[in-house]
Amino acid sequence: TTPRVETLRFQNSAEMLVASPVQPQPLMYERRFLPVDDDDDDALQAVLLASLCESATSASAEEVATSAATQAQEALFDSCTVPDRVSKPVSLSDYAVESGLDVEAHRALRALEEGPLHLKLCRIRGDGHCLFRAISASLVLVAAWGGNAALMALRSHLLSLNEACAAGVVEALFHLLGRTAADASGAADALNDEQRSDAAVGALRRCAVGHMQQHAERFRLCCDGEDLKSYCARMALMTGEGDTFSPAYGGHSEVVALSEALQVRVEIVDCSGTAAKSTVPTYRLGEHLPMHAPVIFLLRRGLHYHLMLPAQTEGERMAGNDAE
Incomplete structure (x- = not known):
């Protein structure tokens, strides 16, 4: 529509044309909301209430399912048996099969089992202390299960050590063996006693650290990029x-x-490799030492070490003997 023009007159008779205000017209498709009556409001409230009830039921069902899963997991953990710190000797060949080792590892372990020493495997718990626990177990069990001669040989060897850092190890190993041959017959139980077994592990850790610090020039480059002190x-x-x-x-x-x-x-027999290889690596340390020096046989897989022990003959009955 064309705005209506009004003429305003002022005292000086001048005229001014001014457009009159335009009245807004409703939009062609403008929605007009009608007030909601009580019935519609009740229906809306019912829908919202039903939705809330459904959500609460769903959340409750989810909580029940989560609780059931948690209880099942806890039951599974409770049913697990914590492995011994040092297990009883088992067949190396059986271990190779159970662990899924490759053909060359099977062959190498079978040769060790059938060889002159008839090595057996003692599994060591994977708690980060495996190397040190395997070494302490080797020294103790070979002496304890080898009869009085083996027991006396180890005691003589330990008392001959001169390095100050070895003193704690000697004390811890004697504590595992006991003072008599009868005490030594319980060495396997002692190695699985937390206090005595961990005492030997701690002593071996301190001994290794003390020796490395004493020979810092040789060991300072063997710390994986870390300085020797912090390592x-x-x-x-x-x-x-x-x-x-x-x-x-x-x-x-x-x-x-x-x-x-x-x-x-x-x-150390290293069964860590997964790639094809013609032989299983074996590392030997201390070959310059006398033949009567104690020998420790280890099986390595990655960071973990198990112990291999020579099969013992029945030997002497140690119970009741008072050998020192």
Whole structure:
């Protein structure tokens, strides 16, 4: 529509044309909301209430399912058996089959089992202390199960050690063996006693660290890019704060240090490799030592070490003997 024009007159008779205000017209498709009556409001409230009830039921069902899953998981954990710190000897061939080792590893372990020493496997618990626990178990069990002669030979060897860092190891091993041959017959139980077994592990950690610090020039480049002081401090720790603490795994440097400090020979059969290989690597340390020096046989897979023990003949009955 065309705006109506009005004429305004002022005292000086001048005229001015002004457009009159335009009245807004409703939009062609404008929706006009009518007031909701009581019946519609009640229906809307009913729909909302039903929706809330359905959500509550769904949430309740989800909570029940989650609780059931949690209980099932807890029951599964409760049914698990914690492995021994040091297990009883088992067949190397059986271990190779159970672990899914390759053909060459099967052949190598079978040869060790059928060879002159008839080696058996003692599984070591995977708690970060496996290397040190395997070494302590080897020294103790070979002596305890080898009769009085083997027991006396180990005691004589330990008392001959000169390095100061070895003193704690000697004390811990004697504590595992006991003072008499009758005490030594319980060595396997002692190795699975938390306090005595961990005491030997801690002593071996401190011995390895002490030897590396004493020969810092040789070991300072064997710390995986870490300085020797902080590396040794971490390696010596048995426990730490919080549930996330994990002890440092011992490796080649610690084996070298303990071989030198304790004057023991060490043979490591390495079954870690997954690639095709013609032979299974075997590492030998302390070959310059006398033949009567204690020999420790280890089986390595990745960071973990198990112990291999020579099969013992029935030997002497140790119970009741008072050999020192």
